[in-house]
Amino acid sequence: MKAAQFSRFGGPEVLEIVDLPEPHPGPGEVRIRVRAAGVNGSDWKKRRGELDPELPQTLGYEAAGIVDEIGAGVAGVRSGDAVAGIGGGGAAQAEFAVLSTWAPIPASLDFVTAAALPSVVETAARALDQLGVADGSTVLINGASGSIGSAAVQFAVYRGARVIGTGSPATHDYLRGLGAEPVAYGAGMVDRVRTLVPAGVDRALDVAGSGVLGELIELAGGADRVVTIADYPGAQRYGVRFSRGDSGRAEYAIPLALRLAEERGFRIPVGATFLLDQVAEADRVGESGAVRGKLVLTVE
Known part of the structure; x- marks a missing residue:
């Protein structure tokens, strides 16, 4: 099968499409013929050698496609079903991928839209769980208009929380559409938030990593x-929890988001799509931050 891979660390130019053996599902897994795969920040961190010293490496943790093989012990899914999910193999940017967690794609969603969801919604739900955001909470989300921020806003609203979301003025109508009360980031943010909630907020989630943890602690009333x-360095400095997947994943968020997409219009904006053999360009665009919204590779 064709798959994205790099055999040396460096810039986007080290990415190439290679032929690899097809994977097969183990117990509790399914294999899909990939129709679309998400692009994430971890891709360029891997490619730069920041996460794993081993070479070569493949890319991709989330994909959408058609089930064509089913592992032992799997029930409730059949060959030919359209599903989206995540896998532990880190090779979803390929013609075939093995998924360990998946959910059916509703009829109203296409493969590109579905592939944009899994990693984003898992990350957002995990962080909200760690914060304890629930019905009646008031939560400030810093960087609310990006992919993870958008998911966090929608999940928090679904849970019954009041959401204050920071973003540039150009994103404020979009944030209102998601159910958030928008606030411009930058100098004076604390005062602008206090205009909306004079006593501060109950919880704060930093998605942007823009160096405002001190302000978020002030507004939320404590680093806890x-x-x-x-913002890993900032978390170390301020004693703030840094959310990572190895502390437990919110895999329930994938079927929930796909269901809410059908029932309530839950959405993650897709900024651009690329063919699989354009993975280097997708990686370059993602790393540059030139496009707002999720980047997705399509596989023909």
Whole structure:
């Protein structure tokens, strides 16, 4: 099968499409013929050698496609079903992928839209769980208009929370559409938030990693009420929890998001799509931050 791989660390130019043996599902897994695969920040971190010293490496943890092989002990899915999910193999940017967690794609979603969801919604739900966001909470989400921020806003609203979301003025109508009360980021953010909630917020989630953990702690009333997914040095400095997948994954978020997409219009904006053999360009665009929204590879 054709798959994205790199055999040396470096810039996007090290990525190439190679032929690899087809994977097969183990117990509790399914294999899909991939129709679309998500692109994430971990892809360029891997490619730069920041996560794993081994070479060569493949890319991709989330995909959408058609089930064509089913592992032992799997029930409730058949060959030919359209599903989206995540896998532990890190090779979803390929013609075939093995998924360990998946859910059916509703008829209203195409493969590209479905492939944009799994990693984003798992990360957002995990962080909200760690914060304890629930009905009646007031939560501030820093970086609310990006992919993970958008998911976090929608999940928090679904849970019954009041959501304050930071973003540039150009994103404020979009954030209102998701159910958040928008606030411009930058100098004076604390005062703008206090105009909406004079007593501060109950919880704060940092998605942007923009160096505002001190301000979030001030607004939330303590470091134990703040979680970041993007500012590891700041988390160390301020004693804030840094959310990572090895502390337990919120896999329930994948079927929930796909169901909410059908029932409530839950959405993650797709910024651009690329063919699988354009993976280097997709990686370059993603790393540059030039496009707002999720990047997705399509497989023909």
